Structure formats: C-alpha cells, structure tokens
C-alpha cells in the first residue's frame with residue numbers, strides 16, 4: 014500500500030498504539046509505512062523506465078540532477094540511493110552542518126508536488142514536508158519533529174491545517190510533555206475527523222470545507 018486514500022479512516026498502529034504513520038523512528042511499523050510512501054513511487058518510476066535494480070544508482074543520479082522535473086517521492090527515494098561524498102551517509106540525511114547533505118536537502122524542495130483530487134490546495138506540500146521531517150528528524154527540533162509526525166496521518170487523508178491551527182498545535186506541542194502532546198493532538202485529530210469532510214483543518218467551530226465532496 015502506497016499511502017492512505019483521501020478521506021480514508023484513520024487506523025491505529027498495532028505496534029505503537031498511535032495512528033498509523035505517526036510513530037516516528039521509534040516504531041518500526043510506522044517507519045516502514047512512511048518509507049513505503051516514497052519507496053512505492055520509486056518502484057513505479059523504475060517500472061516506467063523499464064530499469065533494472067543495477068541501473069538504480071545511475072537513474073538516481075539523473076533524478077537528483079534535475080529535481081524540478083520529478084515527483085517529490087521519486088526525488089527523496091533517489092537521494093536515499095546516493096551516498097554523500099562529505100559524510101558517507103545517505104545523501105541529504107547526514108548530520109546537520111554537513112555541507113553536501115544540507116545542499117541536497119535544500120534541493121529536494123524543488124521537486125514536483127501534485128495535490129490529489131479533493132484536497133485543499135497545498136495538502137501535498139504539507140504531506141511532503143511532514144514526511145521529510147519524519148525521515149530526517151535530527152535536522153529539526155524534537156518538538157517540531159513531534160508535531161510533524163503526530164499530524165502526518167491527518168494530512169495523508171487529505172486535511173490541511175490552517176495557519177492558525179498549525180500555530181495552535183505547535184504551541185500545544187511545545188508546552189507539553191511528549192505523552193501529553195500526543196494525547197492533545199490526537200484529540201484535535203479526532204474532533205476534526207468527526208466533522209466529517211476533508212478540508213482545511215481550522216480551530217473548533219471554524220472548520221472550512223474544501224468544497225470537494
């Protein structure tokens with residue numbers, strides 16, 4: 014399974030107990046699900062090019078040289094297949110301050126982000142930023158990484174936090190322990206899902222439907 018469909022019901026992860034995709038690096042099931050978002054698109058890309066696994070590195074180098082011509086998942090998968098000449102890690106996922114990785118990480122945002130039908134504009138960008146942070150958590154503060162992984166399941170099914178909601182959640186995550194933040198964000202997610210339709214995720218009472226039903 015590549016990723017949940019727009020409007021799909023959220024499911025609990027059997028390993029970490031949170032919503033699927035939200036467990037971060039500590040949960041092997043969630044980690045594989047998140048990697049699968051990127052990997053399934055790469056497999057499709059290989060099939061499209063009729064490429065063998067031994068041609069992957071050459072294809073990856075080509076993709077990374079022109080990130081603005083490929084879907085973000087293909088670019089992220091390509092980066093994973095290349096080593097950083099400066100630190101030896103997978104390109105773009107090395108330590109903060111590695112010039113090779115910082116440069117590659119910046120270029121990944123030139124990639125194409127295509128919103129799925131029925132989602133508020135910018136949802137795909139939110140998905141890609143959250144996935145990027147979840148897969149490279151050491152490059153951001155632990156509170157930011159927590160907020161990104163906890164909200165990933167909701168953006169995957171098509172919601173988009175409004176600026177206000179994103180700020181409210183970020184403040185809530187910063188002021189709470191990890192367990193408390195998890196509980197509060199999950200409650201916010203439940204309230205949003207209970208309102209029923211995919212759209213912009215606003216403060217209570219200010220939910221704005223995307224108009225696509």
Ligand SMILES: [Zn+2]
Pocket residue numbers: 026027028029030031032033034035036040041042043044
């Ligand atoms: Zn999990």
Ligand SMILES: [Zn+2]
Pocket residue numbers: 097098099100101102104105107108111112113114115
């Ligand atoms: Zn590096």
